[in-house]
Amino acid sequence: MLTIQLPYRIGSDQQGFASLANVYQQVKPCQFEKIQLDFQNTTWFDANMLAMLGAIMESAWTNDFDIVNLGLEQEKIFKKTHYSYFGGESLPDSYQTTVEYRKSKVSEIGSFEKYLEKKLLVHPGLPNMSALLRKKIKESILEIFNNAKMHGNCEFVFSCGQYYPRKGRLDFTIVDIGNTIHKNVQDYSGRKVSGKRAIEWAVSERTTTRKGNIPGGLGFTLIRDFLCKNKGKIQIASADGYWYEKEYTSHSEDLSDFFGGTAVNLEFNVNDQCSYCLTSEMEDTDILF
Template identity: 30%
Template sequence: MGDRIMIDLGAQEIRADATGFDSLANLHAKLSGYRQASLGIDSRHLGWIDAQLGACLLTIVNHSRMNGNDIQFFNIAPRIQTILQKNKTLVGTRADVHGTTIPVTSFSSVSEVDFSKFTRSRLMRPEMPRMSNGLKEKFFEGIDELFANGALWSKSPIPFFAGGQYFPRKDRLSFVLSDGGQGIQGSLLAAGKSFSDPVAAIDWAMEMNNSARQGDIPGGLGLGILKDFVAMNGGCLFVCSHLGYWESRNGRVTKRRLSGVYPGTVVSLEINTADAKSYHMQSAVNPYDIW
């Protein structure tokens, strides 16, 4: 390791919840104090990380690399190293023999078409709940809008990262998009909408027709329709943005401030694949109604 400065990751597990993002924010805070340094992230205490959060790890690492730092991970448990190599978070060749990973992939802010192709090809798995063609199109339009909003407002200095994981034993399909930008509160402020609290800014953005876009540019669909879908599906949607955390799980909403700043905005979609219901657009007049 030579003269490399070692930084303790400081977490025994990192899961897709508020506690997990407290840990990620803590890592970001530790790395943010260094410039032009050779850094090592000591992961010896880490016993588990949800695979889709590799997208979030790369957001944090790339922010640090923007400061001229060289970063490597050390002392990763073999099982975790295998997981993060299978989904392309870490360099290495591990075959995904079970076909459960959605590889962590980077996108520039002008890669809307590539992102749209990526989500459709990776999320339309046999395990997905049955949707009518109309709802399926609106569902993916909602995900596309998340990317478009980030491209328009986040002012991210690094690429966007997206990835996911199918957990067959838990009947869950998880997908994450992390933009690395100025956060929802900062984006809304730039659009002339001021919120004193980051959680309140997220809460406002979660309403169906709320959008910072102006004039004839459509907006306000993405988070709203995804929120309504997962509520009926029994899944989970959460948004983490700088100091704010908002989660809807099984239709129940929880909100809180994080203990530190996560660099950017993360939207995490967790779909209940055990859901046997079929979903359709209720009305062509109101395309936001799902049943």
Template identity: 30%
Template sequence: MRKNKVIFFARQPNSRIAERVHGTVSGFSLIARLHLQLETLRDTDVIVDLTGVDRIDGHLTPCLQAVVNRAAINGNTIRLAKVASAIHSTFCKNRFVVEERIDRHNTVMPVTTFSVDGGKEFAVYAKKYLSRPEMPRMTISLREKLHEGIGELFENSAMHSRTKAPIIVGGQFYPTKNWISMSIVDIGQGIQRAVSAKLGINLTPQDAIGWAMEPFNTTKDGDVPGGLGSKILREFIEKNKGKITVVSNNGYWSQYGTNVTKRRLPMAFPGTAVVLEINSSDRQSYELKVSPDPYSIW
């Protein structure tokens, strides 16, 4: 006989201060907390009560989908309850729930799953949804290199996650905030294990991410090239004053413009999430001045 369970997404569902899930340490901690609650359950019909939550960023829906997919591996089914209207609308437009709504303002990159060898399909998806008129102006060569770098993020998830579980992608354009945000999420082993195995030392999760994001550091072996990857993306984010965030297991690493933050999450995220956020108010024009080193990607 299957079991039934109700769990609360918010830490204090009856609090007067509603939870808001953004791509911050506190936001990812809430998502990790949901995963921790689900990870102990087996063959259970779970109701996730969203009482006390009034905002979840649309581009983080792939992270929630990763948690749901991980719970499904253990035979659990997930149903949402008491969802605020704004969140319900976001989930529908992002196709996180069965009921779909038309994205009349063309702001959504719908939650989509790709097989680990689906790099070509992902490239088509990324170019479709990132070829927006709001994107910063750049030469064709740099635009292609930027897409190549984003493709490398996908390939890293496929190669380093060490899982056959699908990779989950989605995003959102925020016109009032001037942000174009995209998430690539896997439910694999995490960066810490890959980096620690490469170096032969046990780094903290956040330090492992930091090592992986440094130019010329790679966990790839042999003659497998890494493309331009993190190097050109970080340089672009620095000039664009955008943001790139990597969350893996208990590690949180973020670059916002030139500022880098590393933190340890109190609870582990089930895999790795990479969130790329582009500042669409940036009116600079960019061109590719030098060719990036082909081994500067983890």
């Protein structure tokens, strides 16, 4: 039996991604084993990061996982998200701060879109947001979902969210266990690049690892533009690279442990009063092909 001690805190940050990547590293070689995830030392676990834990447990599905020593408060949060480990057992979310955990087939973007509408955008805990802000949040998440499908070459996408009322922040994490950004960029470029450099390149404007007749390289640009204006944040952990951008400043680092997939955390400022209206109104006839 393998026992893995989880650290005292799993937050939506580099350390949180690295800690879960470490779990991934430990479970990856296991097959048909009993694996204990020991939460004895864990006093904080951001609910949205369950997307990454769920993806990791799914990637090692032949094993028998046991979550032990989970604190009462942690267990409540896990159950409020309907985390699948508890077999659908759930608790009511009276403070309405969690967004349901979900494992989605990449082929079912329509169903994922409805989940966003029902479980996230009309979340009773969220403040009144403008229709345009809601639309921008939804479109950003859908772009990431599609990215996982197009580039991850994976079957499932895992997602979960947490709303922080006092901070006015909504964190939403989307994870796939598929081709890493590092692999895609290396295969495309034929160059040896580091994990963090691969992410930097993949999120820059006008870059894509696609080679067919469908252009790419715009989705991340639009998300970055929006999140900078929104005073939100985007973080990506993939392979041995980590990258984030907040308020027009980006930074990348090595991730201490390799993660065999891609985790994206989008943090939205839900108190944003920006209208996002264009400075000049455009007519349909102004769109020139």
